[in-house]
Amino acid sequence: MAKSTSSDAQMLIRSLRTAYAATPTNLKIIDLYVVYAIVTAVIQVVYMGIVGSFPFNSFLSGVLSCVGTTVLAVCLRIQVNKENKEFKDLPPERAFADFVLCNLVLHLVIMNFLG
Amino acid sequence: MGAKAENGVKPPPLAPSSFPFPFLRTLKLKTKQQELLIRVSALALIYVLAFAVRLFSVLRYESMIHEFDPYFNYRTTLFLTKNGFYEFWNWFDAESWYPLGRIIGGTLFPGLMVTAALIYRALRFLTFAIHIREVCVLTAPFFASNTTLVAYFFGKEIWDAGAGLAAAALIAICPGYISRSVAGSYDNEGVAIFALLLTFYFFVKAVNTGSLAWGLASAFGYFYMVSAWGGYVFIINLVPLYVLVLLITGRYSMRLYVAYNCMYILGMLLAMQIRFVGFQHVQSGEHMAAMGVFFLMQVFYFVDWVKYILHDPKLFHSFLRITLTCSISVGALALGIGMATGYISPWTGRFYSLLDPTYAKDHIPIIASVSEHQPTAWSSFMFDFHILLFLFPAGLYFCFKRLSDATIFIVMYGLTSMYFAGVMVRLILVATPAVCLISAVAVSATIKNLTRLIRTKSKASQTGSSKGTSSLKASAKASLDQALPFQRNAAIALLAGAFYLLSRYAIHCTWVTSEAYSSPSIVLAARGAHGGRVIFDDYREAYFWLRQNTSPDAKVMSWWDYGYQITAMGNRTVIVDNNTWNNTHIATVGRAMSSYEDEAYEIMQSLDVDYVLVVFGGVTGYSSDDINKFLWMVRIGGGVFPVIKEPDYLVNGEYRVDKGAAPKMLNCLMYKLCYYRFGELTTEYGKPTGYDRARGVEIGNKNVKLEYLEEAFTTSNWIVRIYKVKPPKNRW
Numbered sequence: 001m002a003k004s005t006s007s008d009a010q011m012l013i014r015s016l017r018t019a020y021a022a023t024p025t026n027l028k029i030i031d032l033y034v035v036y037a038i039v040t041a042v043i044q045v046v047y048m049g050i051v052g053s054f055p056f057n058s059f060l061s062g063v064l065s066c067v068g069t070t071v072l073a074v075c076l077r078i079q080v081n082k083e084n085k086e087f088k089d090l091p092p093e094r095a096f097a098d099f100v101l102c103n104l105v106l107h108l109v110i111m112n113f114l115g
Numbered sequence: 116m117g118a119k120a121e122n123g124v125k126p127p128p129l130a131p132s133s134f135p136f137p138f139l140r141t142l143k144l145k146t147k148q149q150e151l152l153i154r155v156s157a158l159a160l161i162y163v164l165a166f167a168v169r170l171f172s173v174l175r176y177e178s179m180i181h182e183f184d185p186y187f188n189y190r191t192t193l194f195l196t197k198n199g200f201y202e203f204w205n206w207f208d209a210e211s212w213y214p215l216g217r218i219i220g221g222t223l224f225p226g227l228m229v230t231a232a233l234i235y236r237a238l239r240f241l242t243f244a245i246h247i248r249e250v251c252v253l254t255a256p257f258f259a260s261n262t263t264l265v266a267y268f269f270g271k272e273i274w275d276a277g278a279g280l281a282a283a284a285l286i287a288i289c290p291g292y293i294s295r296s297v298a299g300s301y302d303n304e305g306v307a308i309f310a311l312l313l314t315f316y317f318f319v320k321a322v323n324t325g326s327l328a329w330g331l332a333s334a335f336g337y338f339y340m341v342s343a344w345g346g347y348v349f350i351i352n353l354v355p356l357y358v359l360v361l362l363i364t365g366r367y368s369m370r371l372y373v374a375y376n377c378m379y380i381l382g383m384l385l386a387m388q389i390r391f392v393g394f395q396h397v398q399s400g401e402h403m404a405a406m407g408v409f410f411l412m413q414v415f416y417f418v419d420w421v422k423y424i425l426h427d428p429k430l431f432h433s434f435l436r437i438t439l440t441c442s443i444s445v446g447a448l449a450l451g452i453g454m455a456t457g458y459i460s461p462w463t464g465r466f467y468s469l470l471d472p473t474y475a476k477d478h479i480p481i482i483a484s485v486s487e488h489q490p491t492a493w494s495s496f497m498f499d500f501h502i503l504l505f506l507f508p509a510g511l512y513f514c515f516k517r518l519s520d521a522t523i524f525i526v527m528y529g530l531t532s533m534y535f536a537g538v539m540v541r542l543i544l545v546a547t548p549a550v551c552l553i554s555a556v557a558v559s560a561t562i563k564n565l566t567r568l569i570r571t572k573s574k575a576s577q578t579g580s581s582k583g584t585s586s587l588k589a590s591a592k593a594s595l596d597q598a599l600p601f602q603r604n605a606a607i608a609l610l611a612g613a614f615y616l617l618s619r620y621a622i623h624c625t626w627v628t629s630e631a632y633s634s635p636s637i638v639l640a641a642r643g644a645h646g647g648r649v650i651f652d653d654y655r656e657a658y659f660w661l662r663q664n665t666s667p668d669a670k671v672m673s674w675w676d677y678g679y680q681i682t683a684m685g686n687r688t689v690i691v692d693n694n695t696w697n698n699t700h701i702a703t704v705g706r707a708m709s710s711y712e713d714e715a716y717e718i719m720q721s722l723d724v725d726y727v728l729v730v731f732g733g734v735t736g737y738s739s740d741d742i743n744k745f746l747w748m749v750r751i752g753g754g755v756f757p758v759i760k761e762p763d764y765l766v767n768g769e770y771r772v773d774k775g776a777a778p779k780m781l782n783c784l785m786y787k788l789c790y791y792r793f794g795e796l797t798t799e800y801g802k803p804t805g806y807d808r809a810r811g812v813e814i815g816n817k818n819v820k821l822e823y824l825e826e827a828f829t830t831s832n833w834i835v836r837i838y839k840v841k842p843p844k845n846r847w
Contacts, residue, residue, distance in 0.1 A: 011430060012434055015427060016425065019424040057394075068380045071376045072377070075372070079373070084369055086368060102330075109381070
């Protein structure tokens with residue numbers, strides 16, 4: 001049973017790799033940014049676990065800024081991806097402008113919240 | 116052959132002779148422009164109507180703030196305009212809840228005050244020298260007008276422009292909304308309903324277009340709502356519920372992902388800037404639904420994406436299995452640990468009593484005692500909604516016929532808000548926009564169908580008669596004509612009926628506003644013997660007496676209802692006020708009011724009380740006085756101090772103040788203060804002295820003697836009575 005699941009998992013990972021290699025470069029850059037933001041968030045949570053959550057607003061603002069940029073980057077990826085038929089008419093410049101605007105608001109609020 | 120479409124000037128859709136605005140044709144406007152002109156002028160009239168219908172009390176009495184809570188809002192707005200935002204945000208008030216004080220900056224919703232202060236600043240900048248009180252009085256009608264505009268756009272989004280106009284017209288005069296937004300009712304709800312509808316409109320727009328910009332707008336709308344009213348919890352629970360319903364029914368799309376995530380993350384961050392809300396978005400049970408749906412969405416869309424890039428269903432199934440088990444176990448574990456350790460606080464009493472209406476009566480008497488928190492009776496629904504009550508199910512039918520993301524949202528909003536409106540009278544206000552929007556859909560669709568029936572009939576008959584050669588279509592139509600000969604007449608009759616109903620609605624709303632919702636509560640009016648109007652201005656008389664005749668650091672003890680008014684108008688320190696944040700303090704006051712005079716004197720000495728204020732309606736027949744509220748004082752006091760027992764004040768379970776009343780009742784402080792010297796007064800012709808007109812009985816203890824207090828002031832109609840606490844006697 002274990003063998004079949006592990007070989008299953010290996011096949012899964014291999015096919016995922018090959019399928020992912022086919023995505024265009026600009027989307028891969030966005031994905032890299034998403035992974036970077038998630039890793040930063042994880043590091044912050046681990047640090048909070050070690051040190052304690054005393055200025056809770058600072059911890060929250062740090063984690064939420066990572067989560068926020070992740071989510072906004074994923075939204076950008078969705079809007080820019082040519083395979084999404086719903087966003088066929090949306091020019092990528094507009095998507096990027098929305099992304100920058102939302103990030104600006106996000107970071108302004110984070111800076112206010114950091115204390 | 117038939118009416119061919121022309122590109123130039125089109126003839127107006129109705130027969131030219133019956134067109135009511137002949138001058139429009141002289142302006143040579145195209146039909147589209149005519150339609151735009153009609154729409155804009157209708158909206159402008161609705162805007163002015165929404166403002167004007169709320170002005171009854173300003174015209175009848177004067178421009179003043181109504182009720183109790185608005186006085187606190189007025190006082191804080193005054194402070195804000197005088198001292199600036201930084202002082203306001205960090206304000207600690209020593210004048211209420213003596214000796215505890217209240218951190219006002221951190222325990223209020225600043226949206227209303229900041230809005231009024233901004234309007235005041237803007238008017239001052241344009242050199243209109245208006246007093247801040249006028250701005251406060253007229254803020255609610257102004258925002259009601261703005262709500263009609265938002266309702267128009269929202270209706271346009273859900274259905275079409277006709278429904279938008281109907282929604283704007285219905286919500287402009289709907290009594291459910293007017294009740295909390297008349298001129299003078301300077302309360303959070305006046306601004307909050309505007310913010311609520313704005314947030315929902317922006318969110319539905321974001322879901323329809325999938326644009327991050329609209330999502331950002333809805334986050335700002337949510338921030339405004341959080342800054343304005345505690346009812347924002349409704350938004351943060353309805354939107355995740357909506358997302359969940361869309362996910363389950365399979366109507367999800369990428370646009371939903373973009374809209375919800377943008378709104379949730381940015382909205383949550385913005386909401387946490389309000390100190391009163393603080394970290395509740397990550398710590399309180401009421402906000403956990405939104406977070407749960409957020410994580411569910413991430414997992415859901417991630418799995419969807421993997422399914423898309425993997426072209427092999429078998430592999431995908433195994434991946435799905437692994438992911439599902441991992442995520443469900445992690446989620447359940449996190450939730451379980453959170454609730455078990457108490458990190459995620461359970462639902463607070465205020466909102467829990469919405470899910471379980473019997474909870475408050477048994478556990479939290481303060482919440483149960485507020486009259487606005489009682490369950491709604493059918494008469495209230497009819498009173499506040501009139502024809503919208505049966506247009507609402509009709510609108511639901513139309514929405515279900517044309518299901519889209521927007522109509523699903525409005526249906527859910529309507530159903531959930533109607534449930535909560537049934538639980539608590541106060542929440543009819545939250546249901547009103549949904550009911551108006553859905554009814555507008557019904558009205559618009561019905562009238563459109565009816566007028567289309569009328570118009571096609573006339574067109575077919577015109578073409579049939581003017582063009583002699585009959586194509587198959589024309590002959591078919593002609594035969595249809597003969598098959599249902601009264602269809603056109605029936606349509607006209609139904610249309611007339613619909614207009615009649617709408618006109619009755621308008622008459623009802625105006626009547627309700629005039630009779631029921633325009634009383635300032637602080638000034639009472641009655642009809643005198645010759646039909647002239649008699650005004651009782653006792654409250655303000657008493658508060659201004661306090662302001663002018665007591666020392667500036669005097670402390671006033673009264674029941675919590677009057678606290679805000681005393682601090683705002685009397686400018687004196689109070690012991691308890693309407694914020695009701697400290698139940699024990701209120702129970703102490705309740706205990707003092709229901710004890711014998713000597714025990715009460717000890718309590719009053721411990722609280723440094725200088726004056727006691729009671730409200731008494733025995734001379735005028737005013738029934739919202741302290742004797743009628745007295746049992747709540749006993750219950751709340753007895754909830755904390757078991758020495759106060761409710762059965763001591765009742766006789767056979769009955770509450771009486773006449774000769775047969777309980778002895779504790781006849782000698783408690785509240786009784787003595789209300790009926791001091793009342794035994795010598797004749798209130799009604801033919802009745803004995805000491806006849807209490809509010810209870811309709813002759814009082815039991817006419818010979819009231821006070822030992823530790825002395826009467827300081829009684830207003831001209833005996834409604835407010837103020838007593839001074841005597842200092843302790845000299846020892847020798």
